[in-house]
Amino acid sequence: MIKVxxxxxxxxxxxxxxxxxxxxxxxxxxxxxxxxxxxxxxxTTILERTLDALVADLNIAVVQGxxxxxxxxxxxxxxxxxxxxxxxxxxxxxxxxxxxEALGDLDLSDxxxxxxxxxxxLICPAGFELGTDQRVxxxxxxxxxxxxxxxxxxxxxxxxxLVNKIDLLPVLGMDLADFTDAIRSVNPEIxxxxxxxxxxxxxxxxxxxxxxxxxxxxxx
Amino acid sequence: MIKVxxxxxxxxxxxxxxxxxxxxxxxxxxxxxxxxxxxxxxxTTILERTLDALVADLNIAVVQGxxxxxxxxxxxxxxxxxxxxxxxxxxxxxxxxxxxEALGDLDLSDxxxxxxxxxxxLICPAGFELGTDQRVxxxxxxxxxxxxxxxxxxxxxxxxxLVNKIDLLPVLGMDLADFTDAIRSVNPEIxxxxxxxxxxxxxxxxxxxxxxxxxxxxxx
Numbered sequence: 001m002i003k004v005x006x007x008x009x010x011x012x013x014x015x016x017x018x019x020x021x022x023x024x025x026x027x028x029x030x031x032x033x034x035x036x037x038x039x040x041x042x043x044t045t046i047l048e049r050t051l052d053a054l055v056a057d058l059n060i061a062v063v064q065g066x067x068x069x070x071x072x073x074x075x076x077x078x079x080x081x082x083x084x085x086x087x088x089x090x091x092x093x094x095x096x097x098x099x100x101e102a103l104g105d106l107d108l109s110d111x112x113x114x115x116x117x118x119x120x121x122l123i124c125p126a127g128f129e130l131g132t133d134q135r136v137x138x139x140x141x142x143x144x145x146x147x148x149x150x151x152x153x154x155x156x157x158x159x160x161x162l163v164n165k166i167d168l169l170p171v172l173g174m175d176l177a178d179f180t181d182a183i184r185s186v187n188p189e190i191x192x193x194x195x196x197x198x199x200x201x202x203x204x205x206x207x208x209x210x211x212x213x214x215x216x217x218x219x220x
Numbered sequence: 221m222i223k224v225x226x227x228x229x230x231x232x233x234x235x236x237x238x239x240x241x242x243x244x245x246x247x248x249x250x251x252x253x254x255x256x257x258x259x260x261x262x263x264t265t266i267l268e269r270t271l272d273a274l275v276a277d278l279n280i281a282v283v284q285g286x287x288x289x290x291x292x293x294x295x296x297x298x299x300x301x302x303x304x305x306x307x308x309x310x311x312x313x314x315x316x317x318x319x320x321e322a323l324g325d326l327d328l329s330d331x332x333x334x335x336x337x338x339x340x341x342l343i344c345p346a347g348f349e350l351g352t353d354q355r356v357x358x359x360x361x362x363x364x365x366x367x368x369x370x371x372x373x374x375x376x377x378x379x380x381x382l383v384n385k386i387d388l389l390p391v392l393g394m395d396l397a398d399f400t401d402a403i404r405s406v407n408p409e410i411x412x413x414x415x416x417x418x419x420x421x422x423x424x425x426x427x428x429x430x431x432x433x434x435x436x437x438x439x440x
Binding site: 038039040066067068069071090091092119120121122123124127140142143144146147149150151152153165168171 | 258259286287288291311312339340341342343344347360362364367369370371372385388391
């Protein structure tokens with residue numbers, strides 16, 4: 001298909017921009033995370049709860065990617081983060097260039113952790129590195145346990161997957177093992193953190209992972 | 221962003237191929253439906269249940285789009301449909317050209333209803349008409365009621381939305397009206413069919429809609 005060739009050119013330009021973002025955040029000693037998932041997996045709710053837990057001690061910025069609205073940026077600003085909204089105007093993923101522009105709108109010297117909330121999409125964002133330190137997937141248990149096998153690129157390129165909405169497992173008649181087995185079959189190395197952004201279950205391990213990442217960054 | 225220009229050329233080629241598919245299915249008096257949704261909304265489960273209800277009386281074919289696996293094609297073939305699998309090998313949507321190739325692998329003279337199950341993605345498939353008679357969205361209630369506002373292109377280009385997993389509404393503490401209001405705010409004309417592919421609730425209205433479509437096609 002013609003699209004593959006076109007996409008290759010776009011990807012090459014993206015890599016240079018990603019490297020520039022990476023260096024810029026390293027210089028500012030920021031720990032940064034690209035959060036990716038299907039629409040409706042609970043990324044923004046996880047961010048809201050994370051902000052509630054961490055904003056008292058840390059300065060957090062969010063680059064918010066969305067196809068059209070500014071709804072999610074408003075939600076995280078209400079919880080004490082500084083947010084920059086990127087509207088992709090129909091495009092299906094963020095790229096490193098638009099994220100670089102967003103970084104210019106933030107005071108990086110005063111930021112500890114920076115989240116990029118990518119557009120809800122299990123396919124296109126996988127190919128576009130943004131220059132963050134880590135890439136994290138959110139998988140809602142209501143999406144079904146076949147998703148890792150169906151969208152393997154995403155799961156292979158992330159270091160952590162938050163398995164969200166675990167409070168619904170009994171209602172769905174499913175076990176956590178259905179998901180962990182499916183995830184490990186495409187990426188045996190990935191760290192799996194089962195959470196419920198609604199009840200708070202499991203969220204402490206996620207906060208600790210973020211704090212460990214920030215400490216490691218500062219010790220570089 | 222460079223991607224917009226590139227995408228425009230791809231879209232123009234797609235329109236010709238879609239028109240050819242449309243004419244071909246019209247000539248064969250097939251009623252055809254492009255089914256689109258987020259990953260994990262329940263498209264394949266809806267198709268399985270639909271096949272159970274209709275295969276005794278109608279010949280049904282499914283063109284199954286997936287990024288890598290053939291898992292969904294196997295599921296619908298087990299229920300009595302003829303299925304052709306398209307693996308997009310990483311691409312984020314089907315286009316009319318690959319669907320046209322799949323039509324060549326099917327005996328169209330012996331088909332009443334043809335479903336295209338698009339790649340799970342709320343953004344990219346919206347721009348690519350495949351040449352089907354109708355485009356249908358599936359929205360799982362677990363995805364949240366903000367999805368129509370966040371992905372309006374998809375909801376504006378469909379004539380029907382199946383609001384699926386309504387058996388989970390009480391567990392989520394949500395009402396059907398949360399979804400119908402959100403959907404109508406971006407597309408006041410769209411037909412909304414609340415269903416549970418798990419319990420079968422509401423599915424009769426969907427089967428009737430399909431049968432009405434087939435009757436209309438045969439009367440053309």
